[in-house]
Amino acid sequence: MIPRSISRRPLRAVACAAIVLLLVYSFSDVSFANFGGRGYHSWRWQSSEGVSPFNETCKASRAAVARDVLVIVKTGGSEPLGRLTTQIATLLTEVPMQNLLILSDLDEDVGFYHIQDVLKDIPKEERDVYPAFGLYDQQQVLKAEGKDTRQLNGWELDRYKNLPMKRMIWNSQQALKEEDRKKWFLFIDTDTWVEWDNIFELLGHLDYKDKLYMGSPVWRKPLLEFAHGGSAYVFSYAALEALNKPDSHTIGTPLYSQYGVNVTSICCGDLAVALALNDRGIGMKGYWPMFNGEIAATSPYGDDHWCEPVISFHHIGESELDDFWRWHKNWKAKTGGLVWLTTRDVMSSANTSQQPLLYKDVYEYVADGFMDKRENWNNIEEVSRSLDAATFEDCRDACEVDRLCYQFTHHGGKCDLAHYFRVGRVRHLEAGKDKFVAGWHMGRIQAFMARKKCKTAHWVKSNP
Known part of the structure; x- marks a missing residue:
């Protein structure tokens, strides 16, 4: 992240500039240029008053966008069924049937939902090219015999x-x-969580007639950058149309179902999508950290994860999805609903929603996970600085000396420091190995929270 630079100006000039900025913000959208060098937008937020944007009674502009979005859930015949049923009972309760499509590698019914097999129309001649399709055939046999397809590793x-x-x-x-x-196509996995208001707000400022493919970017040099599927990604209608434009080098070839991409030779289907689009002149637009591959507990918090809206989380387990969904509904009820106030015995309504869901709000959900010390725990994902330290106390002292340090983990004589703060995850003690002990500089975290105020949401610009 590029540090902000502050110029010393006469007090009067600073005051005038502040007034001008306030006026500009009051009457128009604002683009700032200090988010990692790519800037962000500040858009006027219109509350949905606690009503889902999918609901016809919602008066927010996002409701018009919601009607034009198709949500596509990708699952599989060998995937634990509980992930989908939990998502149906929580996140997807807001999504009307006409806005939802659940796709898999096996035709089946789950409750009122029919799950379609996207591979069934691939000719056998082409399927024989792909070794993994032996699993597909096994699934069909197990289903025909009434046996559980979840026993396979698909x-x-x-x-x-x-x-x-x-x-x-x-x-x-x-x-x-x-x-x-539909004008927009939102792809998610069964362990993806999405903030509907935020994704529709973003799409409302974009044009479905542009060839747009966007999400959380994965950079694996020398590979082409691609949108991470579990973090949710979006196609515009124009991008879907361009992908399906007749192309002589794919029609009738063994790789027709894969748009000419040799999927067997690459890491994953997410990269295959990017390659197929790249062949048609469409690149990925990255909107991280709004599209996020973490969960609330493993997501970092700090300067670039605070005033930014949250669009998605990934790898969210069944019990956590249920818990976070309930927390989010309660948060919306408190901040986005109608609060009735009594003034001189007259009932009036006051809308309390000032912002979309931001990282600073999600911090409240995980706040109890931050403490001075936690054993059998690792709170470090990306190491900002690593050094030798004989004890946990030595590691804590090293964090104290590093003025940018918010947290640390001590393990086997090593001390890892981080210039952000996250809860992290359990790290069980392994036989014959040293224990992981995590710590947080609670004073600095509290000082950051007191200092970092979000006067507006930071809708980050795309990268690239």
């Missing part, structure tokens, strides 16, 4: 679903009247 089959999904969606959209077609 991860290797997962990569082949991403691109056929796009053709199935395109074909189904073309079968509709033009006015009934």
